[in-house]
Amino acid sequence: MQPETFEQMVSVITQARAHQSPGRPSKLSIADQVLLTLEYLREYRTYFHIAQSWGVSEATVYRIVQRTETELIHSQLFRLPGRKQLLEPEYELVMVVVDVVEHPIERPQKNSELTTPARKMVHTKSQVVVNQATGRIICTAHGKGRVHDFRLFKGGGVRVHPQRQCLADRGYQGLAKPHPNSCIPHKKRPNTPLVFSSAMRIASLPNCGW
Secondary structure, three states, X not given: OOHHHHHHHHHHHHXXXXXXXXXXXXXOOHHHHHHHHHHHHHHOOOHHHHHHHHOOOHHHHHHHHHHHHHHHHHHOOOOOOOHHHHOOOOOOOOEEEEEEEEEEOOOOOOOXXXXXXXXXXXXXXXXXXXXXXOOOXXXXXXXXOOOOHHHHHHHOXXXXXXXXXXXXXXXXXXXXXXXXXXXOOOOOOOOOOOOHHHHHHHHHOOOOOO
């Protein structure tokens, strides 16, 4: 997060609470409360561990997170552009990058009778659609860890304008059918030379970190 965005969040929270009736003063400043909320959202730690880090109770951490989240959402200044922007031709967007990241979740107990099926869900997938030019996230989608990347793409209702190029990895095999203007890298098979046209196509793709 850029420092300017953090300062804007602090300003929004300060203005939102300026018109509220004052109560018992909080131990943490507004900047610390915003940082605590971002820490919870980014690291996904328990309220207990965050409370130990900040020297407050679990109930205080819960109230701070819930209140700060609500005030930031009501400001409508930190919302993603959304899926509709992908279909609007006047939106300044030439190329998008689609990828999936996995987040670990709590594993079941080993002595549980449902251990085997439950362990298939020890990760949750988050799909992000990013503006390749600016690096800004346009929209997201979420699913269970065992969901295929392309199925998550289709289930998330993502539709890209036909004139916009879409870059994705090999987890999105089949993307060319709903969106012909897409680029997916080819992988060299064992004991099989890579076709020259495929090699040139891979070399021409922008460097997007995969």
